[in-house]
Amino acid sequence: MHAHFFQHVYHPHSHDAYSFGITEAGAQRFSCRGGAHISGAGMVMAFNPDDAHDGRAAADLGYQYRIVHIGPDLVRDVLADATEGRGAMPLFAQPALHDPELRTALLRLHTALVGEADPLVRDERLTATVTAMVRRSATRPLRAPEPAQGGRTRTAARRARALLDEAYAEQIPAQRLAEAAGCSRFALYRAFHTEYGMSPSDCQRLLRLRRARRLLAGGSSAADAAAASGFTDQSHFHRWFVRCFGVTPGAYRKAHLS
Structure with a gap:
């Protein structure tokens, strides 16, 4: 959701998902967990599932905000091999x-x-957001990653790269890439970056650009x-x-055809 409210007042309610928001302009006042809170421009809001809260403008210019609701099962999936104990779910103590x-x-x-955006980009940004929230703000911290095992890490990254090389023009969900690599999505991001110095989505985009460059030259x-x-x-x-590449596609094509 992306909204700009002036007079709207939220009745006390809750969500069955984690809710992460950004106040972009103005300020909003809300009650949550027995306390009063204000989220001003640039602040982040973090609500646990079933956290009852209301909301209203706290400034004359109202408040503009973005919010994303992420189901507990999806958060658990993202953190499957990154949290202390299987099934342990994060909680956020501070709503603002x-x-x-x-x-x-x-x-x-x-x-x-x-x-x-491509599924791979969405999944990578989802992972980055959830792990950043848990690492920086949750009451239950992330477990430190186990030391990378060189051979296994390299094999997983190269299996994922092989799929990207073969199907770079397709919409590839992160789960499909992880299955090809033989590891979890969280582990794959670390392994791929260690091996190639970039994320899988960056690699996919680069492969697409290389293909386009060859076509332009032709x-x-x-x-x-x-x-x-x-x-x-x-x-x-x-x-x-x-x-x-530092030049426009049109200029690149023209240079090769002249």
Whole structure:
């Protein structure tokens, strides 16, 4: 959800999910767990499942905020091999927090969800958000990762890379990639970054860009090269092509055809 309220007042209610929000502008006042709280611009809100709360503007300009609701089963899945004890669920003691890192993680997740990003990007940002929230704000901390076992880590990363090489233009959910690698999603992100210095979604995008670059050199139009390489958004393709190669797709094509 993304909303800007001036007069709206939330009646006391709760959700059956974890709810993580960012106040972007103004301020909102709410009651939760027997206390009164204010979330101002730039602050993060964290509600546990069944946390009763209300809400109203605490400033003349109202309040603008983003919020993401994540079911307990999904949080448990993300943290399956990263928490102390199987099935142990995090709880958040403070409903309103000052934490730029959490704000950035939540904003990136919300942007991916509303912007129809690839499944791999959404899953990676979900993992980053949940683990950041738990590591920095939960009453039950993350377990320190076990020391990486070189051979197993390398094998898992290379299996995932092989799938990306083969199906880079497809929408690949993180679970499919983890199954190919033979490990959990959480373990795969660590292994892949250790082996290749980037996330699986960054690698997938780079493979798409390389394919598009070859097509452009062969005379394909920018639109055709983008579509054939797995990009569904022309502006997204253009932006990342310039970021990675320093020239526009059109200029690259022209240079090879002249």
